[in-house]
Amino acid sequence: MVKLLTYVRSGVCPALCSFVDDSNSFGRSLAKRLGRAIRSNLFEKAKRISAAIPNAKSRKIDRHGPAKWHYYCSAMGPNHPSMKQFLCSTFLLFLFSAHSNAQPQKKDILLGAGVSVYSDHSASDKRVNAQFSPSIGRMVTDLWLVGTTVGFQYYKYLRPDTSNYLLVRTNTPIVGFFARRYFPLAPKLYLNLTGSNDLSLEFYSSKSAPGDSPYQSSEFTADLAFVPGITYFLAPNWSVFAQFGSLRYSFNLIDPSESHFQLSLTANSFGLGVQYFLRKRAK
DSSP states (O other), X not given: OHHHHHHHHTXXXXXXXXXXXXXXXXXXXHHXXXXXXXXXXXXXXXXXXXXXXXXXXXXXXXXXXXXXXXXXXHHHOTTSHHHHHHHHHHHHHHHHHHHHTOSXXXXXXXXXXXXXXXXXXXXXXXXXEEEEEEEEEEESSSXXXXXXXXXXXXXXXXXXXXXXXXXXXXXXXXXEEEEEEEEEEETTEEEEEEEEEEEEEEEEEEESSXXXXXXXXXXXXXXXXXXXXXXXXXXXXXXXXXXXOEEEEEEESSOGGGOEEEEEOSGGGOEEEEEEEEOOOOO
16 A cells, blocks of 8 residues: 555556546545444554645545545635545555455355366377356355355267267266365465265266167265366456366166265366355445
8 A cells, every 4th residue: 555655646647637637526436335344343444545645635535435525625625735645545445445355254045056077089099078056155254165056967978989989978967065264375376175075867878789779777975076166356256266177976876786985186177167156335
């Protein structure tokens, strides 16, 4: 913040100041916003900004709200040099505040969707794996998220050689619950670890010759998985995330002998997604 005020006083933002000159109503709007900041936890920041303005009127910060600030700003006028510095400082203050809010917060509601697509084609075989997973959750603390997801996974494997033909398809609806812990790495950047408990019903079909009737079966499994990932906040409410690898235990509810552990570090375990955090506006 000290650097921002230094830039303002040294004339680094003349374009912004010239824009402010043309609109007294813009200045009044910023004054009202600063009044709200004074009543909130931004009071000390607002006080430091006022101290950088060399006009005595602008130094009279107290907790009386926007009305008194409106008087001071109107008295200075939009073309007053101190008014220019005041508005530039206030504008940069709110840019800084928006940047600092680009993080998960307790009681935020998450709306998200992830997608994973993997395709591998060679002369001998072809495989495609795709998954779409919308989710909804709630931040129970600033670093813990709990939620639920409903998704769908599609898989296809084809070995086209007629002497060794094989076609396999699976369609799998998935529903599950998850808990996620965020680990701050840098401003707006978080490492996260997700633990999930998913129930999936896999519909399987296969053919060993092009003209054969497909063999069909189904499997009902319960999965316990741990998935690492990384989250980056593009804005206070928007983030993108990537997941890579997983440690999973699949329990087959129809045939328990088919249950197994799986550690996956391949490309088909990589996924991307976007999330929107709904939060209450500060009063």
